[in-house]
Amino acid sequence: MKRIVLTGGGTAGHVTPNIALLPRLRELGYDVHYIGTYDGIERDLIETLGIPYHGISSGKLRRYFSLRNFTDPIRILKGFKEARSLMKVLNPAIVFSKGGFVTVPVVYAAKSRKIPVIIHESDMTPGLANKLAIRTAAKICCNFPETVGLLPEKKAILTGSPIRQELLSGNKINAQNFLSFTGDKPVILVAGGSLGAVSVNEAVRSALPELLKTYQVVHLCGKGKLDKALEGTTGYAQFEYIKEELKDIFALADLVVSRAGANAICELLALRKPNLLIPLPAKSSRGDQLLNAASFEHQGFSMVLNEDDMTTSVLVERINCLYEKRQDFIQNMQNSGQQNSIDAIIDLIEDLHL
Numbered sequence: 447m448k449r450i451v452l453t454g455g456g457t458a459g460h461v462t463p464n465i466a467l468l469p470r471l472r473e474l475g476y477d478v479h480y481i482g483t484y485d486g487i488e489r490d491l492i493e494t495l496g497i498p499y500h501g502i503s504s505g506k507l508r509r510y511f512s513l514r515n516f517t518d519p520i521r522i523l524k525g526f527k528e529a530r531s532l533m534k535v536l537n538p539a540i541v542f543s544k545g546g547f548v549t550v551p552v553v554y555a556a557k558s559r560k561i562p563v564i565i566h567e568s569d570m571t572p573g574l575a576n577k578l579a580i581r582t583a584a585k586i587c588c589n590f591p592e593t594v595g596l597l598p599e600k601k602a603i604l605t606g607s608p609i610r611q612e613l614l615s616g617n618k619i620n621a622q623n624f625l626s627f628t629g630d631k632p633v634i635l636v637a638g639g640s641l642g643a644v645s646v647n648e649a650v651r652s653a654l655p656e657l658l659k660t661y662q663v664v665h666l667c668g669k670g671k672l673d674k675a676l677e678g679t680t681g682y683a684q685f686e687y688i689k690e691e692l693k694d695i696f697a698l699a700d701l702v703v704s705r706a707g708a709n710a711i712c713e714l715l716a717l718r719k720p721n722l723l724i725p726l727p728a729k730s731s732r733g734d735q736l737l738n739a740a741s742f743e744h745q746g747f748s749m750v751l752n753e754d755d756m757t758t759s760v761l762v763e764r765i766n767c768l769y770e771k772r773q774d775f776i777q778n779m780q781n782s783g784q785q786n787s788i789d790a791i792i793d794l795i796e797d798l799h800l
């Protein structure tokens with residue numbers, strides 16, 4: 447049996463594209479194993495799917511000062527030793543890495559055992575972990591045309607980002623029942639990225655009295671970020687993180703207000719959901735979401751609101767404007783020619799180890 451190791455973690459954006467590949471990999475008879483951290487979000491997301499999960503120790507590669515910069519190298523070395531022995535025991539035909547810090551020891555361990563590695567970069571500019579992984583990779587898949595020129599010529603391939611196909615077959619009525627929503631007001635889905643976003647949460651919650659006059663709001667607010675005071679508010683439902691019900695909620699949503707994480711925005715495009723993006727600012731990231739959002743705005747798929755300009759009234763005004771213009775955005779997204787990333791990546795996997 448062909449064995450493949452998938453790896454990726456830290457945030458859901460480094461896991462859901464791997465999940466999207468699972469049905470095709472299973473169909474093709476792959477024995478799929480996953481390597482992630484002992485306690486990251488990937489463990490919960492993958493174990494519930496019945497995939498053998500192997501935890502390794504991981505440290506964060508920071509570009510800023512932290513006391514943990516002194517202990518994390520030890521963890522990374524431990525992770526590397528663990529990854530090496532896993533590679534020996536599992537002996538996969540191939541490794542597919544979606545990025546995140548945990549993947550660095552995994553791809554180096556694979557390379558040291560001459561196991562081919564494919565890495566995938568969702569953002570316009572490669573993240574630190576993927577930058578370190580480039581030299582181990584036989585092929586590097588990317589999501590934005592702009593990224594190809596930033597990568598070694600012979601390795602880069604534009605594949606897009608794999609999207610979980612079940613998201614395309616949600617059922618509105620199931621979502622209405624699940625959320626206790628009615629059919630008489632449009633629905634806004636607010637998604638602050640897989641970990642939530644405090645500033646988006648606060649802005650949306652302060653705009654709620656105004657928004658709930660016209661819309662119903664379902665809010666994915668991130669772990670530990672529920673607001674107890676809002677429990678039981680008619681037309682408002684909040685969750686830390688949603689799994690199976692996401693497809694139905696997407697089907698119900700008329701508009702989406704979202705961070706500009708690369709996978710989230712590709713899903714919005716695939717689902718033709720008119721969206722207002724509030725990218726993570728450069729002060730708290732390498733600025734990748736600003737680039738993602740600008741690209742989508744330029745292509746006519748999204749409206750963008752910069753966090754620094756976000757007040758309660760501006761947020762409400764932009765949402766109303768998006769609702770009025772929603773058909774234009776849907777039309778632009780229908781004309782996008784977004785490619786089927788799952789097929790492209792599966793072909794690469796098959797080619798590389800045959």
Ligand SMILES: CC(=O)N[C@H]1[C@@H](OP(=O)(O)OP(=O)(O)OC[C@H]2O[C@@H](n3ccc(=O)[nH]c3=O)[C@H](O)[C@@H]2O)O[C@H](CO)[C@@H](O)[C@@H]1O
Nearest residue numbers: 457458459462568639640641666687688707708709710735
């Ligand atoms: C803070 C941070 O580092 N953000 C990065 C992270 O974002 P993040 O992890 O938020 O990643 P994305 O927005 O790209 O993807 C989030 C994924 O989680 C799913 N989801 C989310 C909420 C929920 O309740 N249920 C659910 O299933 C979404 O459908 C999507 O598939 O990785 C992205 C891809 O490298 C980057 O572009 C982001 O800049």
